[in-house]
Amino acid sequence: MMTAAEYKAALDALNLTQQQAAKSLGVSYRTSQRYAKQGAPRHIALALEALAAQRKEAA
Structure with missing residues (x-):
C-alpha cells in the first residue's frame, strides 16, 4: 500500500494535479x-512507477 504522503509526493514528482492523475x-x-487522504492500493503505486519510468524514457 502507498501512503497518502507517498501518493502526493509521486504526483508532485510527476508534476500532476489530482485531476490529471x-x-x-x-x-x-x-x-x-x-488516495491523497487515505493512501492508495499497490496497483496504483505500480502504475505511478510505470508512468514515471515512461516519462524518464521519453526525456
Missing part, C-alpha cells in the same frame, strides 16, 4: 482525492 490512472477525481 485520476485521468492517467483511470479513476475518478474523487478516488484520487481519497
Whole structure:
C-alpha cells in the first residue's frame, strides 16, 4: 500500500494535479482525492512507477 504522503509526493514528482492523475490512472477525481487522504492500493503505486519510468524514457 502507498501512503497518502507517498501518493502526493509521486504526483508532485510527476508534476500532476489530482485531476490529471485520476485521468492517467483511470479513476475518478474523487478516488484520487481519497488516495491523497487515505493512501492508495499497490496497483496504483505500480502504475505511478510505470508512468514515471515512461516519462524518464521519453526525456
